[in-house]
Amino acid sequence: MxxxxxxxxxxxxxxxxxxxxxxxxxxxxxxxxxxxxxxxxxxxxxxxxxxxxxxxxxxxxxxxxxxxxxxxxxxxxxxxxxxxxxxxxxxxxxxxxxxxxxxxxxxxxxxxxxxxxxxxxxxxxxxxxxxxxxxxxxxxxxxxxxxxxxxxxxxxxxxxxxxxxxxxTDRAALALDFLQTHGWADARRWPLAGDASDRSYQRLALGDRRAVLMDAPPGKGDDPADFIKIAEFLGRLGLSPPAILARDLKHGFLLLEDLGDDLFARLIEQEPAREAPLCRAAADVLIRLHQAAPPPGLPDLTAADWAEAAMFCVDFYRHALTGDHAGRDALRAEMEHILTAHADGPRVVILRDYHAENLLWLPDREGVRRVGLLDFQLAQMGQPGYDLVSLLQDARRDVSEATEAATIRHFLERSGRSEQSFSAAYAALGAQRALRIIGIFARLCLVGGKDRYLAFLPRVWSQLQRNLGHPALSDLARIVNETLPAPDAGAIERIRLQCRRT
CATH class of the missing domain: 3.40.50.300 (P-loop containing nucleotide triphosphate hydrolases)
Structure with a gap:
């Protein structure tokens, strides 16, 4: 006994x-x-x-x-x-x-x-x-x-x-509790490619069921409530964000619909001829988005705010190469002037990271719903050309000039916008975005220890120079080229040597 x-x-x-x-x-x-x-x-x-x-x-x-x-x-x-x-x-x-x-x-x-x-x-x-x-x-x-x-x-x-x-680890145990609560504890899990944020993703497989676990640790800058707010807004427009299957906002977990693996970037790499039609489909999504009344409470930056955001290029990129911030005030002032003159009109909802790594092709759906949408939680108010620049001037991959021109024409025809005024706005937004990205990629290395983004600097610099070639941006071009060294191999290596190892 x-x-x-x-x-x-x-x-x-x-x-x-x-x-x-x-x-x-x-x-x-x-x-x-x-x-x-x-x-x-x-x-x-x-x-x-x-x-x-x-x-x-x-x-x-x-x-x-x-x-x-x-x-x-x-x-x-x-x-x-x-x-x-x-x-x-x-x-x-x-x-x-x-x-x-x-x-x-x-x-x-x-x-x-x-x-x-x-x-x-x-x-x-x-x-x-x-x-x-x-x-x-x-x-x-x-x-x-x-x-x-x-x-x-x-x-x-x-x-x-x-x-x-x-x-x-607390996060792993919390994630397991979340999955157990919603019937996914026994699922096979494997990581999905992440991004420059603190979020991480895992694909789940349980029998013939599939889902994605988003892990966004609280206090790290990304609030899953923002993802839900924008996802529900996009869904009401007849677009295709992933459905929210379960949520734990206190601990920062979401269980999402798995939209599959057909990223635009992957499809275009496999079959380059698909680049133009896929970009055209993505432009149609933007047209639908711009026609909608925005959800309440989205950030709405001024031209001065956007100009200041571009100064990452001085604060991190130039400083890493020269040790100073010379030229910052002149560059910021001219950037604000250009944006005020050419890209400060009526606002629309923008998704910000609208590019081929965040778009999925869903052939079984119809119309604009064939484009699956990812990474949109930082949506805000902005200019109509901003997401088009994100799509067509991708920091991670080359988009052909023919596709860029054809997609812009399609966008203008469908949205009824003037080509003459749009071209200056597009160049101004492209320059602002490129300057900011150059600074962000330097910062990711210097502060975050992520040096892989340095390899994209030459492409972003080339996009910047093309935008600065617009006649309306001649003064900005001069100041940029006086302030920022070109990211040649030597410059990139100097930044890499300062990379924080975490």
């Missing part, structure tokens, strides 16, 4: 509680411990083991069920973890062939269907039995050879609370 002090019974009302127990156990188990997991099929044994393993590893690892492989092993900092599912074991003598007998002495071993161990059951093994109880389950933990284990587990369980048991 078991010593009552070696037994603990816990109610687990839902999947989240089962995972919480796994995390709590991970804090107490040590190499050489064996935990026998008993319970019928579907009782939650693999779910608990998955949570325990991830907590012990300290990272979000893919933890598949060992139903067919019989054993899965993992390397943790303080020893190996073995996860065995012996349901398909034909006879106990196969235990030796699997290596489990040796593992019992040195690793943390989690064994499902332990009755198939026969004579190989370790004498000091602990048992966890899961039994269904209503919509949840009951867990009974027996540790007859570990005095105090049940009491320690109870203390950890009570201390952890419903969202506790952290350890893999």
């Amino acid at each position: 078991s010593d009552p002090g070696s037994v603990l019974v816990l109610d687990l009302p839902d999947e989240s509680a089962t995972a919480r127990l796994g995390r709590c156990l991970a804090r107490l188990l040590r190499p050489g411990d064996t935990l026998l997991l008993e319970g019928e099929i579907g009782a939650g044994k693999s779910h608990l083991a998955r949570s325990l393993i991830r907590q012990r590893l300290g990272r979000m690892e893919d933890v598949p069920s060992p139903t067919f492989t019989l054993v899965q092993t993992y390397e943790a900092e303080d020893g190996d973890i073995w996860h065995a599912d012996l349901y398909r074991l034909s006879q106990p003598d196969e235990i030796a062939e699997l290596g489990l007998e040796e593992a019992f002495a040195t690793a943390i071993c989690l064994v499902e269907w332990p009755q198939r161990l026969g004579r190989y059951v370790p004498a000091d093994a602990m048992t966890l039995r899961l039994e269904r109880k209503g919509e949840g389950r009951t867990a009974t933990i027996l540790a007859p050879t570990r005095p105090g284990f049940a009491a320690a587990l109870r203390a950890v369980w009570d201390d952890a609370g419903p969202g506790g048991g952290r350890g893999m």
Whole structure:
């Protein structure tokens, strides 16, 4: 008969509680411990083991069920973890062939269907039995050879609370809690390419279902509430932002519709002839966007604000190369003058990062809904040509001059704008944007330790010079070329050598 002090019974009302127990156990188990997991099929044994393993590893690892492989092993900092599912074991003598007998002495071993161990059951093994109880389950933990284990587990369980048991990192544990709450805890996960922000993304696959997890840590500058606000606005216009499947604004998580992999940039790289029609489709989205009344509360900068924003090019790029800020006041004043004269008319909603890496082709939809939209949470009020410049003067890839000219013509014809006045506005916005991007890419290296963006500086400089070639920008061209050194190989290397390594 078991010593009552070696037994603990816990109610687990839902999947989240089962995972919480796994995390709590991970804090107490040590190499050489064996935990026998008993319970019928579907009782939650693999779910608990998955949570325990991830907590012990300290990272979000893919933890598949060992139903067919019989054993899965993992390397943790303080020893190996073995996860065995012996349901398909034909006879106990196969235990030796699997290596489990040796593992019992040195690793943390989690064994499902332990009755198939026969004579190989370790004498000091602990048992966890899961039994269904209503919509949840009951867990009974027996540790007859570990005095105090049940009491320690109870203390950890009570201390952890419903969202506790952290350890893999707070963000990872919070993300797992979020996914458990919404039925995605068992999904396979892999990272998606990020951007220059603090946001990160993971694609989720659960059977034939797909979704994307957005992780935007609070206090880092990007509020998921802004994403939701703009996504709902775009959806009301009949456009295609990802649908919001679930949200946790307090902790900065969103579960999003997965719009697929057909990024414009990827499609154009595979088939360059698609560049012009895809850019035309993207221009049609902008026309629809510009016809709409904006949602309330969007930022609306003045020409002076936009000019100041461009001064990153002096504050970071020039300063990294010369050690001073000479020419800043003259450049800012002329930039403001140009914007006031040519690009300070009625505002429309702009999405800001409107380029081929943030646009997806959705051929099964119709009209403007065929263009999937990403990374729009920083939308604000601005000039009609701003997003067109973002699309056609892409910092990351070359857009042919023929496509640029054809897309501008299409945009002007569909929107009824004057080519003469638009050309000066387009050049002014292009110059402002290029100057700011040059500064941003330098700052990403100097402050953020991200030097890969330096490779784009020559392209952005070339775009800047093309914009400065417009007759209306002749004075700005002179000041820019007096103030900013060209980003040749030597200049880029000097900035790289100052890159903050994080």
